[in-house]
Amino acid sequence: MPIHSGAGSSRAADRLRHYRRGHRGERLAALALLLKGFRIVARRYRTPLGEIDLIARRGDLVAIVEVKVRPTLVAAMEAVGPAAQRRIEGAADLWLSRQPDFSRLSVRFDLVAVLPRRWPVHVPDLFQGRN
Numbered sequence: 001m002p003i004h005s006g007a008g009s010s011r012a013a014d015r016l017r018h019y020r021r022g023h024r025g026e027r028l029a030a031l032a033l034l035l036k037g038f039r040i041v042a043r044r045y046r047t048p049l050g051e052i053d054l055i056a057r058r059g060d061l062v063a064i065v066e067v068k069v070r071p072t073l074v075a076a077m078e079a080v081g082p083a084a085q086r087r088i089e090g091a092a093d094l095w096l097s098r099q100p101d102f103s104r105l106s107v108r109f110d111l112v113a114v115l116p117r118r119w120p121v122h123v124p125d126l127f128q129g130r131n
Helices: 007-035 073-078 084-096
Strands: 039-047 050-058 059-068 106-114 121-127
Touching: 007 039, 007 050, 007 059, 007 106, 039 084, 039 121, 050 084, 059 073, 073 106, 073 121, 084 106
Parallel strands: 059 106
Antiparallel strands: 039 050, 050 059, 106 121
8 A cells, every 4th residue: 555645635725624614714705795785796796807796886886805714814815916906807807808887887896805803804905907
């Protein structure tokens, strides 16, 4: 019987742990937005250009929400760099193009940071989309 070093299974366990932590973070973020009066219209919205964690709506305002589970708010904000912003914008453009009322919608790009031992922090307008 071969002896395995366990390195591969350790990486798989890490990926699974991060995946589950991300799902829990998204559920908490969605709850925080619901309590602020938003309606969650999509979770993990996948497009060929990328995925949007949450799409929340309050009236004509659509929040394209990136959820980050990090130890600090600064770390969560820094995790949404220029490449991630372009990916999120492209995915948002595809979602918006499929909305019958897209011309009257206001769109912003938000962050919900899920931090240890505290309520999620909602950061509206984390970055500006292209005009």
